[in-house]
Amino acid sequence: MNDLIIGMAGSGGDGIVSAGESLISALSREGYYGILTKSFGSQIRGGESSCRLRVATTPVLNPGGTLSVAIVLNWEDFMRFGGELPVGPDTVVIYEKKTGVEPSEVPLRVRPAVVMAVPMAEIAMKAAHALQAKNNVVLGLLAGWFGLGRQAILEGIRRKFGKKGPEVLQANEQAFAAGFEYSEQHPLGADYRMAPPVAVGVKRQVTDGNEQCAAAALFAGCKFFGGYPITPATEVMQHLQKDIWKHGGSLLQAEDEIAGIASAVGASYAGRKAMTATSGPGLSLKTEVLGLASLAELPLVCVNVQRGGPSTGLPTKPEQADLFAAAFSSHGDTVRPILAPISVEDMFGITVEAFNVAEEYQTPVIVLSDQEIAQRKDIVDAVDTSRFKLVERLQPNAQELQNYTRFRLTDSGISPISHPGMKGGSYLAAGIEHNEAGAPSSSGEMHAKMNDKRLRKLSPLLQRRDLFVVEGNPDAAIGVIGWGSIAGVVLEAVRTARAQGIDVKLLIPKLIYPIAEGIYQDFFRSLRHGLVVEQSHQGQLHRIIRMWTDVPKSFTSMAKSGANPITPGDVLQRIVHLSSGSASAPAPALNPTH
């Protein structure tokens, strides 16, 4: 096999997620690629927990659909995850014998390929005299049956438990060995062993989107972060508070979301690159200050890690339903650019791009990440930072400072910006409409000119084809659009369809807003059927595209509420359906659970 999807579920104390983390680190060292996603009940500690690990010999695009392997420590917890851990006819199901369920009576709707009851707790007690070692028994079983990095896992166990004394280390090593031994004594029947890694020796890391965001911000020259803890964005602040000082910057854990963004706007006014990060409820609170940054033309990066909403919603689950809020939740005529990463790896480049756009156009930029990209762990190649160019804001030259006009109406709409401390550059920044010099103005004529300036300056963005991924035959009659963490799903589905001979093409926008009308129009030209795949109930991108473009006659939305995974298989099925020419017939319904 060269693509394996392992799903594990248990109670909080079973250490299932920790096993997943150990495994992905080991596989990274071995030379594999992978994605680890974790899912929890809403308890802060304890309760049910699960993870999915997809491992492959080539870069992994998404967490995948149906499991190749299901590890069930207890059936009740496993079943709670429903569609997040789908079992199919090809799945190998390995479960704790102590659950007392007969292999013929497992509570699954399909009959899996293999069902194995393993006395995991018993093995752990025998080998390590500790129930907590159960997760290392699981790792032993996986290493044995699926040929997954035995040496690297052992190395990881030594690193993790070495500090805890020889007894603890030995117990865990023995648990792993006992699991491995069990697998050798009980063959699965068919060979499920993973193919050896291909890209050995490439420098890579196990990382998540929030970590990449923080790293990219520092690389881009961010000197200030103001924010407030909120799931699932908090880690951005947690990473930055360790390192930003080393770069001559500072960070404020503010008293609320508003003060978080307000302090960042202040830092930007003071001439520094500044950022805030939040999730839906925080974005709602920040909108007034975002408007201030738009009117005062101050660069600012606002990262919004989407979770299920509205209100508290589903704080630990992904959704792509903050697009309307990000695009439209400002009063007045304003446009603030929205960028979205398509993977953990892409979060680095998108964050750098967000700083560049913010500084170049003196505007707030919203980065729409989501819980999955923010918190899933990916094995990625080390970032090649030499491919990024950094943009600095346009400052007034000596001559311009002789008679400085902050909001000069230029052709590009961009006017040089000074900052406190710069002699000759004093001006009044304000949320109130102003004339070119910055003096408050309530003239309708001036307001129209300034609105035009603030919108005009963003127009070069609409030509940024590099912020769109396009694949497939340009003349294809079927076109699929996906964004954010769904992009990887769509990419895999389209590639699979093309491999099956279906003529389909793909468009993945990373510039989500403003809508680059021309780029969409070019994509639509050959289409008989357009399809937008996204994780929101209303299909928000589908609707926004329709506001700005002339869409193909058949332009459908494949949208699911957050926390309901959309798999490459789901999308492929829809593409096949469209290609069979029966687009007018009802499309196969999406099953929200299995």
Add this chain to the structure above:
Amino acid sequence: MSTTTDCGCQPTPATYTVKDFRSNLKPIWCPGCGDYGVVTALYRALVNIGRPPHEIAFISGIGCSSRIPGYTTAYGFNTVHGRALPIAQGIKMANPDLTVLVAGGDGDGFSIGGGHVPHAIRRNLDLTYIVMDNHIYGLTKGQLSPTTPRGSKTPTSSYGSIEEPVNPLLYVLAYGAGFVAQGVPADMEGLANLIEEAIRYPGFAFVNIQSPCITFGEPDDQLKAQKTRMRKLAAEGHDPSNRLRAMELAQAYGTELYTGVFYRNPNPPITYDQHIRDRQAELQPTAAEE
């Protein structure tokens, strides 16, 4: 003219006059508004401080009084309602070399922005916060403000206000501000001195200015009445290092019109901005390491 570096700044030899700090914007305030006196007192204080205007950032919220940065030649930022303090903190953190002044009304500071005040104070950045307290919402034409006395009839309280006003002086003292003062435009010289002293205080400094609203305010609050009502704390023999006594005196807010310094911490603690410099110096790689 003073050249002390108490404010953490390095003043150039003081060669400035009021003209250097007055912008060419004409104030929109009503004739007779107390805020005219405040801006004049501020010009005088800045002349004495002696820093060039471009090294001063002057941040305000929304309201009549929040127009004040535009009337100076400093870098001004007339922000949104209630958020002047967090924006000012971001500025000071991003560039601790600046002198950062914050201004607004009682509604901006103690109603919509009230949640930011305790945190700005406990962090203790070297900021000067000037509140022009007129006991009314002037810009929206006379509604209840957080410091409007109980019983007042306004366009939003036709039958008389049924809520207690806040006591800004007592609040900021309780939050732990290191410098707390109150002034009146009727005493221009005293007010200019208070503002100067507040800027020089190394840490968060608060000046409540009873700045009357000529259009919607009470006759008792107007400049003429202030002259007879005001009681100078210095003349009362108050020791400004006595915080408990300051709190006792502050209880009289709304009845007695005390002016002067209520409290000045005799041993100012290290400011937040100094901690930032220290941390950056400690953690930044040296040139050799790079």
